Amino acid sequence: MYDYLWLIPLLPLIGALINGLLGKRFIKSEKAIGGIATGFMLLSFLLSCKYFFQMLGSEAKVFEQSIGSWISVGQLQVNWEFLLDPLSALMIMVVTGVGTLIHLYSIGYMHGEVGFYRYFSYLNLFCFAMLMLVLGGNALVMFIGWEGVGLCSYLLIGYYMEKKSAGDAAKKAFVVNRVGDFGFLLGLLTLFWTLGSEHGVWTLNFVKISENAHLLGTGSIVVTVITLCFFLGATGKSAQLPLYTWLPDAMEGPTPVSALIHAATMVTAGVYMIGRMSGLFAMAPTTMMVIAIIGAATAVFAATIGFAQNDIKRVLAYSTVSQLGYMFLAMGVGAFTGGIFHLMTHAFFKACLFLGSGSVIHGMHHGYHHAHLDDDAQDMRNMGGLRKKMPITFWTFMLATLAISGFPLLSGFFSKDEILWWTFASTHGSWMLWVAGFLAAGMTAFYMFRAVSMTFFGEQRTDARAKDHIPESPWMITLPLVILAGLAVVGGLVGIPEVLGGSNAIHHYFQPVFGQASETYHIAIKEAFEGNHGLEWALMISSVLIGFTGIGLALFMYIKRPDLPGKFTAKFSGLHKAVFNKWYVDELYDFLFVNPTKRCGLFLWKGFDVCIVDGVVNGVGRVTTLVSSGLRYTQTGMTQHYAMWMVIGVVMMVGFYIFG
Amino acid sequence: MVSIDQYLVLSAILFSIGTFGVLTRKNAIVIFMCIELMLNAVNLTFIALSNHLGNMDGQVFVFFIMTVAAAEAAVGLALIIAFYRNRDSIAVDDFNLLKW
Numbered sequence: 001m002y003d004y005l006w007l008i009p010l011l012p013l014i015g016a017l018i019n020g021l022l023g024k025r026f027i028k029s030e031k032a033i034g035g036i037a038t039g040f041m042l043l044s045f046l047l048s049c050k051y052f053f054q055m056l057g058s059e060a061k062v063f064e065q066s067i068g069s070w071i072s073v074g075q076l077q078v079n080w081e082f083l084l085d086p087l088s089a090l091m092i093m094v095v096t097g098v099g100t101l102i103h104l105y106s107i108g109y110m111h112g113e114v115g116f117y118r119y120f121s122y123l124n125l126f127c128f129a130m131l132m133l134v135l136g137g138n139a140l141v142m143f144i145g146w147e148g149v150g151l152c153s154y155l156l157i158g159y160y161m162e163k164k165s166a167g168d169a170a171k172k173a174f175v176v177n178r179v180g181d182f183g184f185l186l187g188l189l190t191l192f193w194t195l196g197s198e199h200g201v202w203t204l205n206f207v208k209i210s211e212n213a214h215l216l217g218t219g220s221i222v223v224t225v226i227t228l229c230f231f232l233g234a235t236g237k238s239a240q241l242p243l244y245t246w247l248p249d250a251m252e253g254p255t256p257v258s259a260l261i262h263a264a265t266m267v268t269a270g271v272y273m274i275g276r277m278s279g280l281f282a283m284a285p286t287t288m289m290v291i292a293i294i295g296a297a298t299a300v301f302a303a304t305i306g307f308a309q310n311d312i313k314r315v316l317a318y319s320t321v322s323q324l325g326y327m328f329l330a331m332g333v334g335a336f337t338g339g340i341f342h343l344m345t346h347a348f349f350k351a352c353l354f355l356g357s358g359s360v361i362h363g364m365h366h367g368y369h370h371a372h373l374d375d376d377a378q379d380m381r382n383m384g385g386l387r388k389k390m391p392i393t394f395w396t397f398m399l400a401t402l403a404i405s406g407f408p409l410l411s412g413f414f415s416k417d418e419i420l421w422w423t424f425a426s427t428h429g430s431w432m433l434w435v436a437g438f439l440a441a442g443m444t445a446f447y448m449f450r451a452v453s454m455t456f457f458g459e460q461r462t463d464a465r466a467k468d469h470i471p472e473s474p475w476m477i478t479l480p481l482v483i484l485a486g487l488a489v490v491g492g493l494v495g496i497p498e499v500l501g502g503s504n505a506i507h508h509y510f511q512p513v514f515g516q517a518s519e520t521y522h523i524a525i526k527e528a529f530e531g532n533h534g535l536e537w538a539l540m541i542s543s544v545l546i547g548f549t550g551i552g553l554a555l556f557m558y559i560k561r562p563d564l565p566g567k568f569t570a571k572f573s574g575l576h577k578a579v580f581n582k583w584y585v586d587e588l589y590d591f592l593f594v595n596p597t598k599r600c601g602l603f604l605w606k607g608f609d610v611c612i613v614d615g616v617v618n619g620v621g622r623v624t625t626l627v628s629s630g631l632r633y634t635q636t637g638m639t640q641h642y643a644m645w646m647v648i649g650v651v652m653m654v655g656f657y658i659f660g
Numbered sequence: 661m662v663s664i665d666q667y668l669v670l671s672a673i674l675f676s677i678g679t680f681g682v683l684t685r686k687n688a689i690v691i692f693m694c695i696e697l698m699l700n701a702v703n704l705t706f707i708a709l710s711n712h713l714g715n716m717d718g719q720v721f722v723f724f725i726m727t728v729a730a731a732e733a734a735v736g737l738a739l740i741i742a743f744y745r746n747r748d749s750i751a752v753d754d755f756n757l758l759k760w
Contacts, residue, residue: 632760633760635758635759635760636756636759636760637755637756637757637758637759637760638752638753638755638756638759639752639755640682640683640684640752643682643683644683647679647683
């Protein structure tokens with residue numbers, strides 16, 4: 001049926017190999033390299049579409065495909081297998097669709113860059129890894145993709161190799177991810193071992209895990225430990241507290257990279273993983289609570305930092321962390337559908353926002369280049385009034401910002417409200433979490449409109465020599481913006497809740513994936529609230545109101561009375577300093593982890609490797625020299641002395657023979 | 661009759677004297693004479709034991725030893741002459757170039 005499922009990840013891999021191996025010397029034209037990369041992604045997207053619609057039309061919703069055996073050692077039997085079900089079908093659509101658009105965008109954005117072929121090779125490689133992750137039929141194939149996206153993230157963040165800050169950011173991303181991967185691996189191993197040794201089910205296959213998870217015992221310590229370990233992996237990959245510090249630094253990479261990896265795909269891997277193993281997580285209410293709390297905390301925490309950033313990409317980075325917090329909040333209260341729904345809408349509007357900021361930066365660079373200045377093209381304090389200069393960018397950015405702020409009827413509104421409803425009313429939710437989500441929604445609206453106001457409205461603060469040379473971007477950049485903005489507007493219509501007269505199509509779509517676990521473990525809207533349309537309306541209206549409050553406040557403070565922010569900062573300078581410096585979390589981690597590790601490494605190098613290991617090796621040499629310098633005096637050159645030694649030897653031998 | 665012990669002890673004494681001479685004397689010719697003394701001590705041992713055990717093998721072996729001794733003396737004296745031509749001395753103390 002879905003016979004060429006394996007082709008979906010493979011096509012980008014082929015593109016990566018072609019560009020990587022042949023790109024530098026043989027295919028030098030930019031159009032060809034970009035065309036190859038985008039072409040393979042487009043093929044992958046078309047195939048994903050075909051299978052998606054095929055699945056919509058068919059009865060059977062779960063399809064497994066095994067290519068061959070990979071590991072076969074005793075009880076560990078792992079195959080190269082892929083799993084297609086509603087969840088992975090949606091994910092491959094998002095990954096390949098948004099991916100193709102970003103590839104197209106990159107051809108325009110990365111024009112003239114030195115390592116053009118390298119960029120596209122890595123980008124295709126990333127898509128291969130991400131597709132392996134979402135299509136993986138067992139935890140190890142998923143782990144290949146998991147590690148692969150981390151690797152490609154490192155390669156792409158450090159794309160501008162000559163900049164030290166880029167290299168540092170890449171290393172930071174990889175190391176922090178690694179801490180998470182450690183958790184993932186622990187969870188995987190514990191799961192395999194416990195299911196196997198205690199229940200005789202030796203498997204890492206997702207379908208079999210879902211079938212047999214109940215053997216581990218609902219709410220048992222084992223299940224809690226396993227799921228917490230997996231969640232640790234998710235916090236690393238999806239930048240939640242405490243492992244989020246790499247994401248803002250990752251903005252050192254090119255903007256399309258930020259859009260693809262750090263907005264739409266890689267960072268959503270953690271959310272996807274929880275969705276994929278929802279059967280397991282549903283059994284551990286403690287973990288679900290931890291996930292919800294951390295998600296809510298991250299959402300609020302990151303939003304506060306977004307208030308004070310001046311670099312447009314940093315604002316979007318913290319926004320991503322915050323929105324991911326929403327997704328985890330959703331997964332934690334049992335709104336698996338809501339979480340994945342928000343993942344999809346977020347992919348649309350956040351990618352649009354990042355690409356839009358890229359378009360702005362591209363224009364600013366053009367202006368500064370023209371005027372031979374090297375001011376920071378990403379600093380919003382250098383922008384302003386750009387809506388007349390870059391109309392398409394402005395309108396798409398505006399639509400995406402409205403979407404993220406939860407403006408009614410746009411995509412973000414539906415997904416966010418689904419999450420907030422479940423947070424309040426689900427059996428695993430609580431009103432306190434709802435308050436956090438509610439506040440974060442308001443804060444999101446505020447800082448996003450702050451960004452829009454500082455960038456597109458008001459006086460143009462750009463240096464006079466450059467301000468008239470900021471053009472709208474070429475079609476390869478603006479077309480993806482338009483498409484993504486369109487999706488950000490209509491993407492929510494698949495999830496219109498019943499209270500508004502819709503059929504909540506997406507909930508029914510995910511029924512085969514999440515339905516059973518939710519039923520078995522009683523994850524649903526509390527009976528008291530079920531069907532309480534009045535309450536739903538109330539929550540919806542309050543979140544819309546706080547969204548409007550945020551928007552209004554931002555527009556007021558940054559367009560009407562631009563002197564206000566300055567006064568505010570001066571009055572609360574301590575608080576502002578703390579928020580601007582990201583609450584000093586990086587400094588805290590440096591103190592707690594990074595510096596001790598560095599000192600440990602220094603000790604192991606200077607103290608252990610140089611002194612002890614080299615000492616031993618050199619010492620052997622020195623001892624040999626010493627002994628030999630003592631022994632050489634036996635070689636006197638006089639034959640009689642040698643003859644004497646021979647006699648002594650013979651006497652000793654005879655003595656041993658007679659007396660020994 | 662003189663017992664076998666006395667022959668063997670005599671032979672041992674002669675051998676020791678010879679060894680002592682080889683290890684101690686400076687003159688190369690004297691060292692060679694001491695070597696001859698050691699060989700002859702061994703000859704005596706062989707003869708005594710041959711008589712004691714009633715086996716002719718010992719006496720035959722003595723012939724071999726005497727032949728070897730003769731040949732060795734010839735070669736050895738040639739060596740000493742070569743040494744003398746190089747170093748104007750036959751004191752073995754002087755031949756110590758291979759020292760540390």
